[in-house]
Amino acid sequence: TQPLLLAKPHLRPYMASLQLDGQHICGGFLIAKQWVLSAAHCTEETDGKIFQVLLGAHSLTEPEPHKRLYRVRAQIPHPGSNIHNNKDDLLLLQVGPSSRHPPDRDVAPDTVCEVAGWGTINHSGRRPDKLYQLERPVLSRDVCNHRTRHDHTITEKMMCTDSRRKDTCKGDSGGPLVCNGVAEGVVTAGSRVCGNYKKPAIYTRIAPYTAWIDGVIAAGAA
Numbered sequence: 691t692q693p694l695l696l697a698k699p700h701l702r703p704y705m706a707s708l709q710l711d712g713q714h715i716c717g718g719f720l721i722a723k724q725w726v727l728s729a730a731h732c733t734e735e736t737d738g739k740i741f742q743v744l745l746g747a748h749s750l751t752e753p754e755p756h757k758r759l760y761r762v763r764a765q766i767p768h769p770g771s772n773i774h775n776n777k778d779d780l781l782l783l784q785v786g787p788s789s790r791h792p793p794d795r796d797v798a799p800d801t802v803c804e805v806a807g808w809g810t811i812n813h814s815g816r817r818p819d820k821l822y823q824l825e826r827p828v829l830s831r832d833v834c835n836h837r838t839r840h841d842h843t844i845t846e847k848m849m850c851t852d853s854r855r856k857d858t859c860k861g862d863s864g865g866p867l868v869c870n871g872v873a874e875g876v877v878t879a880g881s882r883v884c885g886n887y888k889k890p891a892i893y894t895r896i897a898p899y900t901a902w903i904d905g906v907i908a909a910g911a912a
Protein backbone atom coordinates (compact mmCIF):
# COMPACT_ATOMS: atom_id res chain seq x y z
CA THR A 691 0.00 0.00 0.00
CA GLN A 692 1.06 3.55 -0.70
CA PRO A 693 1.74 5.82 2.30
CA LEU A 694 -1.09 8.25 2.79
CA LEU A 695 -0.26 11.64 1.25
CA LEU A 696 -1.14 15.02 2.69
CA ALA A 697 -3.30 16.82 0.10
CA LYS A 698 -1.89 19.99 -1.40
CA PRO A 699 -3.87 22.81 0.26
CA HIS A 700 -6.85 24.31 -1.53
CA LEU A 701 -6.42 22.42 -4.80
CA ARG A 702 -9.79 20.71 -4.19
CA PRO A 703 -12.21 23.60 -3.62
CA TYR A 704 -15.10 21.17 -4.11
CA MET A 705 -14.12 19.20 -0.99
CA ALA A 706 -16.59 19.41 1.93
CA SER A 707 -16.48 18.37 5.58
CA LEU A 708 -19.87 17.39 7.06
CA GLN A 709 -19.79 18.35 10.73
CA LEU A 710 -21.86 18.04 13.88
CA ASP A 711 -21.01 20.37 16.77
CA GLY A 712 -17.70 21.21 15.10
CA GLN A 713 -16.70 17.57 14.69
CA HIS A 714 -15.91 16.15 11.23
CA ILE A 715 -18.27 13.24 10.52
CA CYS A 716 -18.09 12.64 6.75
CA GLY A 717 -16.74 13.99 3.49
CA GLY A 718 -18.75 15.40 0.64
CA PHE A 719 -18.24 17.51 -2.44
CA LEU A 720 -19.81 20.44 -4.23
CA ILE A 721 -21.69 19.30 -7.35
CA ALA A 722 -23.61 22.51 -8.07
CA LYS A 723 -24.02 25.96 -6.59
CA GLN A 724 -25.24 25.35 -3.02
CA TRP A 725 -25.45 21.53 -3.42
CA VAL A 726 -23.11 19.03 -1.74
CA LEU A 727 -23.21 15.29 -2.49
CA SER A 728 -22.29 12.82 0.24
CA ALA A 729 -23.31 9.37 1.52
CA ALA A 730 -26.69 8.64 3.14
CA HIS A 731 -25.15 6.38 5.83
CA CYS A 732 -23.45 9.49 7.23
CA THR A 733 -26.78 10.35 8.89
CA GLU A 734 -26.93 7.06 10.82
CA GLU A 735 -25.46 8.35 14.08
CA THR A 736 -26.78 11.88 13.87
CA ASP A 737 -30.14 11.06 15.44
CA GLY A 738 -31.89 13.64 13.32
CA LYS A 739 -29.37 16.48 13.90
CA ILE A 740 -28.61 18.59 10.84
CA PHE A 741 -25.02 18.84 9.60
CA GLN A 742 -23.01 21.96 9.06
CA VAL A 743 -20.87 21.95 5.91
CA LEU A 744 -17.31 23.29 5.90
CA LEU A 745 -16.06 24.44 2.48
CA GLY A 746 -12.74 25.91 1.36
CA ALA A 747 -10.76 24.26 4.14
CA HIS A 748 -7.49 22.43 4.31
CA SER A 749 -7.11 22.36 8.09
CA LEU A 750 -10.24 21.50 10.07
CA THR A 751 -9.10 23.62 13.01
CA GLU A 752 -6.76 26.41 11.87
CA PRO A 753 -8.18 29.73 10.68
CA GLU A 754 -7.86 29.96 6.89
CA PRO A 755 -8.91 32.90 4.69
CA HIS A 756 -11.58 31.21 2.60
CA LYS A 757 -12.81 28.56 4.99
CA ARG A 758 -16.57 28.88 5.40
CA LEU A 759 -18.99 26.96 7.57
CA TYR A 760 -22.43 26.72 6.00
CA ARG A 761 -25.79 25.84 7.49
CA VAL A 762 -27.68 23.08 5.68
CA ARG A 763 -31.06 24.14 4.32
CA ALA A 764 -32.12 20.64 3.26
CA GLN A 765 -30.66 17.17 3.80
CA ILE A 766 -32.06 14.64 1.31
CA PRO A 767 -31.04 10.94 1.45
CA HIS A 768 -31.73 8.90 -1.69
CA PRO A 769 -35.11 7.19 -1.17
CA GLY A 770 -33.55 3.79 -1.80
CA SER A 771 -30.83 4.22 0.85
CA ASN A 772 -31.11 2.17 4.05
CA ILE A 773 -29.03 1.01 7.03
CA HIS A 774 -29.01 -2.66 5.98
CA ASN A 775 -26.96 -2.39 2.78
CA ASN A 776 -24.98 0.03 0.65
CA LYS A 777 -27.62 0.52 -2.02
CA ASP A 778 -28.40 4.06 -3.17
CA ASP A 779 -26.07 5.35 -0.47
CA LEU A 780 -26.32 9.01 -1.47
CA LEU A 781 -27.17 12.18 0.43
CA LEU A 782 -27.80 15.62 -1.09
CA LEU A 783 -27.36 18.67 1.11
CA GLN A 784 -28.45 22.16 0.14
CA VAL A 785 -26.11 24.62 1.86
CA GLY A 786 -27.54 27.89 3.11
CA PRO A 787 -25.86 31.23 3.79
CA SER A 788 -22.54 30.76 5.61
CA SER A 789 -23.08 30.96 9.33
CA ARG A 790 -19.64 32.31 10.13
CA HIS A 791 -17.17 34.51 8.31
CA PRO A 792 -13.45 33.84 8.08
CA PRO A 793 -11.06 36.05 9.99
CA ASP A 794 -10.14 39.07 7.88
CA ARG A 795 -6.34 38.82 7.85
CA ASP A 796 -3.85 40.63 5.61
CA VAL A 797 -1.61 38.52 3.33
CA ALA A 798 1.94 38.80 4.69
CA PRO A 799 4.20 41.22 2.78
CA ASP A 800 6.64 39.49 0.36
CA THR A 801 4.19 36.60 -0.11
CA VAL A 802 4.51 35.73 -3.81
CA CYS A 803 1.07 35.71 -5.37
CA GLU A 804 -0.02 35.18 -8.94
CA VAL A 805 -2.34 37.13 -11.18
CA ALA A 806 -3.52 36.26 -14.69
CA GLY A 807 -5.21 38.23 -17.42
CA TRP A 808 -5.65 39.18 -21.05
CA GLY A 809 -4.58 42.73 -20.26
CA THR A 810 -2.03 44.61 -22.32
CA ILE A 811 1.36 42.96 -22.17
CA ASN A 812 3.87 45.64 -23.11
CA HIS A 813 4.37 49.37 -23.34
CA SER A 814 3.05 49.40 -26.89
CA GLY A 815 -0.27 48.33 -25.35
CA ARG A 816 -0.31 45.08 -27.28
CA ARG A 817 -3.40 43.05 -26.45
CA PRO A 818 -2.71 39.27 -26.26
CA ASP A 819 -4.90 36.53 -27.62
CA LYS A 820 -3.89 34.07 -24.89
CA LEU A 821 -4.00 34.31 -21.10
CA TYR A 822 -0.82 35.56 -19.44
CA GLN A 823 0.18 34.97 -15.83
CA LEU A 824 2.45 36.88 -13.51
CA GLU A 825 3.99 36.24 -10.09
CA ARG A 826 4.38 39.29 -7.86
CA PRO A 827 5.31 39.79 -4.20
CA VAL A 828 2.84 41.47 -1.86
CA LEU A 829 3.96 44.95 -0.81
CA SER A 830 3.17 46.05 2.76
CA ARG A 831 0.42 48.62 3.07
CA ASP A 832 2.84 50.97 4.82
CA VAL A 833 5.25 50.95 1.88
CA CYS A 834 2.38 51.17 -0.61
CA ASN A 835 0.94 54.14 1.30
CA HIS A 836 4.20 56.02 1.30
CA ARG A 837 3.98 59.63 0.13
CA THR A 838 6.02 58.79 -2.98
CA ARG A 839 3.81 55.76 -3.80
CA HIS A 840 0.03 55.82 -3.32
CA ASP A 841 0.22 58.47 -0.60
CA HIS A 842 -2.13 57.07 2.05
CA THR A 843 -4.93 56.13 -0.34
CA ILE A 844 -4.61 52.36 0.31
CA THR A 845 -7.29 51.39 2.86
CA GLU A 846 -7.34 48.19 4.94
CA LYS A 847 -9.73 46.82 2.31
CA MET A 848 -7.01 47.05 -0.35
CA MET A 849 -3.63 45.40 -0.90
CA CYS A 850 -0.65 46.02 -3.18
CA THR A 851 1.96 44.10 -5.14
CA ASP A 852 5.31 45.34 -6.35
CA SER A 853 5.05 46.86 -9.84
CA ARG A 854 8.80 47.00 -10.60
CA ARG A 855 9.26 45.70 -14.14
CA LYS A 856 6.36 43.19 -14.29
CA ASP A 857 2.89 44.51 -13.53
CA THR A 858 -0.80 44.30 -14.21
CA CYS A 859 -2.17 46.64 -16.84
CA LYS A 860 -5.24 47.75 -18.78
CA GLY A 861 -7.60 44.83 -19.24
CA ASP A 862 -6.33 42.90 -16.21
CA SER A 863 -8.85 44.64 -13.94
CA GLY A 864 -11.33 42.31 -12.27
CA GLY A 865 -9.05 39.30 -12.31
CA PRO A 866 -8.09 37.43 -9.11
CA LEU A 867 -4.84 37.78 -7.18
CA VAL A 868 -4.18 34.22 -5.92
CA CYS A 869 -1.88 33.65 -2.92
CA ASN A 870 -1.14 30.07 -1.82
CA GLY A 871 -4.09 28.81 -3.85
CA VAL A 872 -6.54 31.30 -2.35
CA ALA A 873 -8.12 34.27 -4.16
CA GLU A 874 -7.17 37.20 -1.91
CA GLY A 875 -7.73 40.21 -4.19
CA VAL A 876 -9.38 41.61 -7.30
CA VAL A 877 -7.26 43.67 -9.72
CA THR A 878 -8.22 47.36 -9.71
CA ALA A 879 -6.83 49.98 -12.08
CA GLY A 880 -5.29 52.17 -9.35
CA SER A 881 -3.36 55.02 -10.94
CA ARG A 882 -3.91 53.51 -14.42
CA VAL A 883 -0.18 53.24 -15.10
CA CYS A 884 1.76 50.02 -15.58
CA GLY A 885 5.26 48.88 -14.73
CA ASN A 886 6.09 51.99 -12.71
CA TYR A 887 7.65 50.92 -9.41
CA LYS A 888 6.40 54.13 -7.82
CA LYS A 889 2.81 53.07 -8.51
CA PRO A 890 2.41 49.52 -7.11
CA ALA A 891 -0.49 47.45 -8.39
CA ILE A 892 -3.61 47.75 -6.22
CA TYR A 893 -6.21 45.07 -5.46
CA THR A 894 -9.51 45.13 -3.66
CA ARG A 895 -9.14 42.57 -0.85
CA ILE A 896 -11.89 39.93 -0.86
CA ALA A 897 -11.97 38.99 2.87
CA PRO A 898 -13.61 42.28 4.00
CA TYR A 899 -16.46 41.72 1.53
CA THR A 900 -17.52 38.14 2.22
CA ALA A 901 -20.70 39.26 4.04
CA TRP A 902 -21.70 41.44 1.06
CA ILE A 903 -20.84 38.64 -1.42
CA ASP A 904 -22.85 36.08 0.58
CA GLY A 905 -25.77 38.49 0.90
CA VAL A 906 -25.94 39.05 -2.84
CA ILE A 907 -25.56 35.34 -3.60
CA ALA A 908 -28.22 34.40 -1.04
CA ALA A 909 -30.62 37.02 -2.41
CA GLY A 910 -29.99 35.84 -5.95
CA ALA A 911 -30.51 32.24 -4.88
CA ALA A 912 -33.86 32.92 -3.23
Ligand SMILES: CC(C)CC(=O)Nc1cccc(-c2cccc(CN)c2)c1
Nearest residue numbers: 858859860861863878879882883884891
Ligand atom coordinates in the same frame (compact mmCIF):
# COMPACT_ATOMS: atom_id res chain seq x y z
C1 LIG B 1 -12.51 50.87 -18.94
C2 LIG B 1 -11.19 50.46 -18.38
C3 LIG B 1 -10.44 49.51 -19.30
C4 LIG B 1 -10.30 51.73 -18.21
C5 LIG B 1 -8.98 51.33 -17.57
O1 LIG B 1 -8.97 50.53 -16.70
N1 LIG B 1 -7.85 51.92 -18.08
C6 LIG B 1 -6.57 51.61 -17.66
C7 LIG B 1 -5.55 52.30 -18.30
C8 LIG B 1 -4.23 52.04 -17.96
C9 LIG B 1 -3.91 51.10 -16.98
C10 LIG B 1 -4.96 50.40 -16.33
C11 LIG B 1 -4.64 49.41 -15.29
C12 LIG B 1 -5.47 48.28 -15.12
C13 LIG B 1 -5.17 47.34 -14.14
C14 LIG B 1 -4.05 47.51 -13.30
C15 LIG B 1 -3.26 48.66 -13.46
C16 LIG B 1 -2.14 48.87 -12.52
N2 LIG B 1 -0.87 48.44 -13.01
C17 LIG B 1 -3.55 49.58 -14.46
C18 LIG B 1 -6.27 50.67 -16.69
